[in-house]
Amino acid sequence: MKQTLKVALVCDWLTGVGGAERVVKAVHEMYPEAPIYTSQYRPKKIDWFDDAKVRTGWLNLFPAGLKRFIPFLRQGYFSRLDLSEYDLVISITGAEAKSVKTRSDALHVSYIHAPTQYYWALYDQYIENPGFGLLNPVARLGLKLLVGPLRRADYRAAQNPDVIVANSSYIKEEIKKCYDRDSTVVWPNVDVAGIKKLSGAKTKRDGFIIYGRQVSWKRVDIAVDAAMRLNQKLTVIGSGPEHDQLVNRANGNENITFLPRYNGISDIVQHIRASKAFIFPSIEPFGIAPVEALATGTPVIALRKGGALDIITDENGVFFEEQTTESLVRAMEEFNKRTFDEARVMHSAEKFSEVHFKKSLKQYIEKSQHEKTR
Numbered sequence: 001m002k003q004t005l006k007v008a009l010v011c012d013w014l015t016g017v018g019g020a021e022r023v024v025k026a027v028h029e030m031y032p033e034a035p036i037y038t039s040q041y042r043p044k045k046i047d048w049f050d051d052a053k054v055r056t057g058w059l060n061l062f063p064a065g066l067k068r069f070i071p072f073l074r075q076g077y078f079s080r081l082d083l084s085e086y087d088l089v090i091s092i093t094g095a096e097a098k099s100v101k102t103r104s105d106a107l108h109v110s111y112i113h114a115p116t117q118y119y120w121a122l123y124d125q126y127i128e129n130p131g132f133g134l135l136n137p138v139a140r141l142g143l144k145l146l147v148g149p150l151r152r153a154d155y156r157a158a159q160n161p162d163v164i165v166a167n168s169s170y171i172k173e174e175i176k177k178c179y180d181r182d183s184t185v186v187w188p189n190v191d192v193a194g195i196k197k198l199s200g201a202k203t204k205r206d207g208f209i210i211y212g213r214q215v216s217w218k219r220v221d222i223a224v225d226a227a228m229r230l231n232q233k234l235t236v237i238g239s240g241p242e243h244d245q246l247v248n249r250a251n252g253n254e255n256i257t258f259l260p261r262y263n264g265i266s267d268i269v270q271h272i273r274a275s276k277a278f279i280f281p282s283i284e285p286f287g288i289a290p291v292e293a294l295a296t297g298t299p300v301i302a303l304r305k306g307g308a309l310d311i312i313t314d315e316n317g318v319f320f321e322e323q324t325t326e327s328l329v330r331a332m333e334e335f336n337k338r339t340f341d342e343a344r345v346m347h348s349a350e351k352f353s354e355v356h357f358k359k360s361l362k363q364y365i366e367k368s369q370h371e372k373t374r
Contacts (some may be wrong), residue, residue, distance in 0.1 A: 007034040008083055010100050012074070014049060015042045015064040019288040020190060023167075023357075024092050028052055030358055031090070031213040035253070038097075039074050039080055040064055055079075065168055066180055072146065073116070075099050075153050077352055088369070091161065099157035107367055109237060109370045110161035111186070114171050114285040115178040118143065119151045121283075121324065122277070125217040142354075163368045165361065168286045168307040184364055185309065188286055189357035192297070192349045195295035198269040202342070207233025207255075208301075211268055211276035211290055212282075214240030219281040221249060224280075226324040228253050232278075233270055237262055265292075272296045277317070277335055278309060281328060294349040297342035301331050316348040316361045 007033065011024045025048045028036060034055040036205070040060050043050065059077050062070060078099035085088055087106050091097045094113035102108045118126045126143060158164075158179035166172040167185040173185045210223045220236060224246055227234035232255060236246065239260040250256040262268055269292075272278060278293035280298045286307035291298045300317035302308040312319060318338070320331035 002066040002227060005088055006086045007031045007088045007090070008037060009034050010078070010081075010089060010093070010097045012038065012039045012067075012093050012095040013037050013067055014046055014098045015040050016045050016068065017048070018078075018354060019286070020092070020094060021046060021048065022191070022288075023111065023113075024187050025049070026238060026357055027090055027092060028362070030362060034090075037100075039077055040067060061332070068118075069142075070333060071116070071150060072153075075150075075157065079157070079335060084104070084105075084166065086188055088365070090365070096154075096157065098161055101160060107163075107369055108161045109163050109165060109368060110158075111165045111361070112158075112171065112175060112183070113167050113188075114297060115174050115238040116150075116154050117159070117285075119154055120178050121174060131220075150195060162372060163364075165338060170306045170309060171285050174285075176369075179253075186309075186360045186364060187352050187357065188288070188348070189294070189354045190288055190352045192291070192293040192295045192353040194267075195292050195349075196346065198266050199273055199296045199346075200270075202297075205276045205298075207275055207293045208277050208279055209235045209237065209272055209293075210234075211271075211308070212235035214238050214242040214246060216242055218330050219323055220246055220330050222281050222323065222325045223279045224249050224256060224321070226328040226332055229325065229329055231255060233261060234255070234331065235275060237268060237271060242327045250336075251361065269296055272298050277301050278334075279328070279332075281320075281323060282306075283323070284308070290317075291349050291352045294345055297346040299335070299345055301328070301335055301341045311352070316345045 002168055035055050037055050041054050041056050042064050044366050074091055074096040078096050081100050083100055084103050089102050089108045091110045095116050098110045107276040128275045164183040164185050169185055172183050172185050175181050212218055216221055235257045237259045272293050278298050279338045280300055280302040283306040290311055293300055294316055299311055302312045303323055304319040318335045319330050324340050
């Protein structure tokens, strides 16, 4: 009789809803019997795992708001987990969950959203604005003092997985640069089918839109400046530590509309459907938001860097070259001269669907299992 494969999932934390958690949810659906090991879990903040066996330890006693303060504790926590009973371990991580250790004959597949960004790609931005408000000076000093040993520990942790999956071509390059590891790209899952259902019938489009958490490195500021310079309408959805500064920057300009509160994804989809294009000015590991925009048939104006390179083509959007207002203005002017086929734009999102993700990841895991046991 064929022996049942014992599988475990590992993720950094489950304390809210986001793109990383959506990947965990999809992998949980692929392996519903597998327990999920994580550092912190807040079921009141994320109800996607009510049917799962979520296993936490002593780190769960810490307030979830402190998770950015304790990366060194997470490294120790994950590296000491006993996963010796499992034949297949899948870690889904942008931080420390890849630190887990497995049996020599088990397979550890690590799906990496990015090399831990506060040590690597976004270190300078975190130093400039750690996002801790009045505690910024303390966080800044702590990161400066600890970044050396934390990077070394992070590098060592990245040597643990047998194989690594990157969530974009950009992250594949970052994994090679930071960890000296090869990886295979499997794009993360986006609820393309759900977005399409919410989109409804064709509607009149006017102005541009940007949405997401308003932090400095997202560069919402250049979208606001570009829209004002071109006298174009811009809807800014979301909130965050930069919100008040952005409102002050717009200075009451009648073309700029701020919507810090909205009624879920259905409300966002309707605003996207009413816009000519979605603006994506940040350097992201992948980019869930632009794919969601494409799924509504809305083209994207994106910075030609990061995960956007896997998403945007001449058929579904326009690139701009530099993270500046001037470069974005030129791209918006170019966009206004072009026309896009809504059906083709919408179809371009299909390769990022839940179905495509699960099929691609399953095939890669099975291939890796075969190679491990060969």
